[in-house]
Amino acid sequence: MHFDKTIIYVDMDHVLCDYKTGFARHKARFPDLAFPQSEPGLYVDLDPLPGAIDSYRWLHNHPETAVFILTAPSIQNSHSYSEKRLWVERHLGMEVVENLIITPHKHLNRGDYLVDDMPSGKGQEHFGGELVLFGSKSFPDWRSVRDYFEERLQYDA
Template sequence: MKIVYIDMDDTLCDFRGAFTKALKESPEMKYPQAQYRFFADLQPIEGAIETVKLLIDSDTYDPYILSAPSTRNPFSYAEKREWVEKHLGFDFCKRLILCAHKGLLRGDILIDDNIEGKGQDRFEGQLIHFGSGAFRNWTSIRVSLGI
């Protein structure tokens, strides 16, 4: 089975949308992600949950969520776990990895919206750049992975 790590912010859930909305509502706020419940209340990106469920049911892939916690919000650790339970179920919480340096983990595939900044550039497996030309959305990733 191929180990697949999936980033959360702007890959599984809409960090940027919530960030922009919070800034519009409170322009003086320097770090909207520091708000209590910011991470727990993020909306899933279209197709993300369905794709993770397909990966879970696959005989080819072994999926995990790999997310860097926010240093601006100590609640992000618990809130990310809460988000996973809400959208993917309690059992999948055992597959949540919070790590500030993604290059430390071994695996076959990392799906992330960034190609650097949190160790993505040091990941030894295949990096699928979510939101880029070939991988614009979750439909294109499902096609690429054959699920």
């Protein structure tokens, strides 16, 4: 299946998607709700972060990688499951929808790399591969992540 490829998981919120701006926009629409994310529309309307789509496609199309989106659902919004799926279809296409995994237990997935903005909380701290901490000093943006993988994949070839 994918045993001969480098397996890379990529988170959605704050990694592929601009959750911070989207949440603020949704909060403005529903100012009286304690959990505005409980209302439909938040996830499907998130904007991609700069460089996210091109970098994801580059990784996805690389002959040495198998890339999956690994995202946790929102407990406050049952619509997050379908909205995240629709977001992936809209921004990355149906072939990527087939590689969408929605789980609050990220450590149960086996792979080489996990690109995530959180070091813990959904099993990231127990992931068996390397955590690429998006938004950190080493990986502040998608350019730095892509540079890292360009070097790693060239070196491993």
